Amino acid sequence: MDILNWIGNRHQPAARGAWLENIEPATGKVYGRIPRSGAEDVAAAVAAAQAAFPAWSAMHVDQRSACIERLADAVRRNFELLVEAESRDNGKPVQVARHVDIPRAEKNLRFFATAVQHFVTESHVTAGATHIHYVHRKPLGVVGVISPWNLPLYLFTWKLAPALAMGNCVVAKPSEVTPASAYLLSQWIEEAGFPPGVFNIVHGLGAEAGEAIVQHPDIKAISFTGGTATGTHIARAVAGTQKKICLELGGKNPGILFADCDFDRALQTTLQSAFANQGQICLCASRILIEDALYERFRDALVAKVRTWEVGDPSLPGTRLGAVSSRAHQEKILSYIQLARELGGTILCGGHAAVPAGDRCAEGFFVAPTIIEGLDPLCAVNQEEIFGPVITLQRFKGEAEALELANATEYGLACTIWTENLGKAHRMAAG
Ligand code: NAD
Numbered sequence: 001m002d003i004l005n006w007i008g009n010r011h012q013p014a015a016r017g018a019w020l021e022n023i024e025p026a027t028g029k030v031y032g033r034i035p036r037s038g039a040e041d042v043a044a045a046v047a048a049a050q051a052a053f054p055a056w057s058a059m060h061v062d063q064r065s066a067c068i069e070r071l072a073d074a075v076r077r078n079f080e081l082l083v084e085a086e087s088r089d090n091g092k093p094v095q096v097a098r099h100v101d102i103p104r105a106e107k108n109l110r111f112f113a114t115a116v117q118h119f120v121t122e123s124h125v126t127a128g129a130t131h132i133h134y135v136h137r138k139p140l141g142v143v144g145v146i147s148p149w150n151l152p153l154y155l156f157t158w159k160l161a162p163a164l165a166m167g168n169c170v171v172a173k174p175s176e177v178t179p180a181s182a183y184l185l186s187q188w189i190e191e192a193g194f195p196p197g198v199f200n201i202v203h204g205l206g207a208e209a210g211e212a213i214v215q216h217p218d219i220k221a222i223s224f225t226g227g228t229a230t231g232t233h234i235a236r237a238v239a240g241t242q243k244k245i246c247l248e249l250g251g252k253n254p255g256i257l258f259a260d261c262d263f264d265r266a267l268q269t270t271l272q273s274a275f276a277n278q279g280q281i282c283l284c285a286s287r288i289l290i291e292d293a294l295y296e297r298f299r300d301a302l303v304a305k306v307r308t309w310e311v312g313d314p315s316l317p318g319t320r321l322g323a324v325s326s327r328a329h330q331e332k333i334l335s336y337i338q339l340a341r342e343l344g345g346t347i348l349c350g351g352h353a354a355v356p357a358g359d360r361c362a363e364g365f366f367v368a369p370t371i372i373e374g375l376d377p378l379c380a381v382n383q384e385e386i387f388g389p390v391i392t393l394q395r396f397k398g399e400a401e402a403l404e405l406a407n408a409t410e411y412g413l414a415c416t417i418w419t420e421n422l423g424k425a426h427r428m429a430a431g
Contacts, residue, residue, distance in 0.1 A: 001177050003034045003180065005037060005045075006189065020036045038209065038212060047326075052195055061167075065116060068112065091322045094315055109161050111161070141169070144213040146234075159172075183203070214237050227250040254287045256402050259292075262420060274389075275369050275389050309321055313361050329388070332386075345374050346370075354368040370391070
């Protein structure tokens, strides 16, 4: 599959003719090429977007909305094609792409296509109603969208749909690790009715095409989802330019289990929230905090379940755990497991690279689901985002210690609390 950029409603390779390899994580083999775009491709996309902006932003909201709905229709019509492409490109099991990624991508488009038609704004009225201050939201112009590899089409659509619905024109760059579903989407943009230049897709590396989007003076806002280091770099790069930025970044999320939880539900959901998508979801629980009285029972049940889980060929319908996204990412995950060993942690299950049965995936990037206990809460394994099928267990006594451990990290993205005591749940959530 040769992937192409989509600029001004035309497919094209990178202006310099450079390519990147696209690797299938399950096999470790190159299966296509990606344009290695640079500043000149981004500049062409921005120029097309600027030219399209006056007419697109002036278009009746119903017409813009209809374009987005028709794009959602194309996603629905090509559902199985997208499921297979997403699974192959990312390494995620087809059943995850089928039940999560692709349905959600379609829903994201429909959500913003309709939300924009029901938009309500605030007003502030002075005493005696002498003055009314109202909020009127207007499109900004050209908006940059930069998205990650873990939920490729899901997060790509979540970012571009609101920008387009409001009347902005978009220059979007999907992750170079998973460009396939965005490329497929580009094949339906024109038939959905988007005029040339409204919705452009430029492929390539973060440090090249991504950086060119961040630096372009005519891009008025950047919607970014990805790692915290990249987000921090973008925030620094745009400081002083008055570009608006929306950053959705990493997490090191605690799952807090109190002894009074509904045990079976907590166990089932913790398995899901720890290992879904091979642990590569920003909201995955990666630090499991367990109340003293529950610790051994919950740990043993969790480990017993995970020991029965095997990695498998992501293209097979029964596979629960697929490949991680790349060789470099597999090495990063394994390096944290090694560090955990060196720091005196106990590996309760997993702890190594894995190979699914059969020949097809012998060279793929798989990691066995791993549970570690006995680490210091402040060590790197408990502080840094691993973003793989690796969780740590920690023991606590009472609410105060649970809160201290939960908050003992720079991250603050998400938290799960398991208790049947509603007051405790609210106190903990607030904390
Ligand atoms: P990443 O930061 O490496 O890359 C994200 C995107 O940014 C890619 O498209 C990449 O090409 C681009 N990029 C990289 N360097 C850039 C630069 N200098 N300028 C502009 N763009 C650049 O992240 P990733 O590894 O693709 O994704 C995993 C991360 O995303 C994890 O940290 C995860 O927690 C986070 N994430 C957050 C959310 C959320 O909603 N909070 C959702 C999903 C993923």
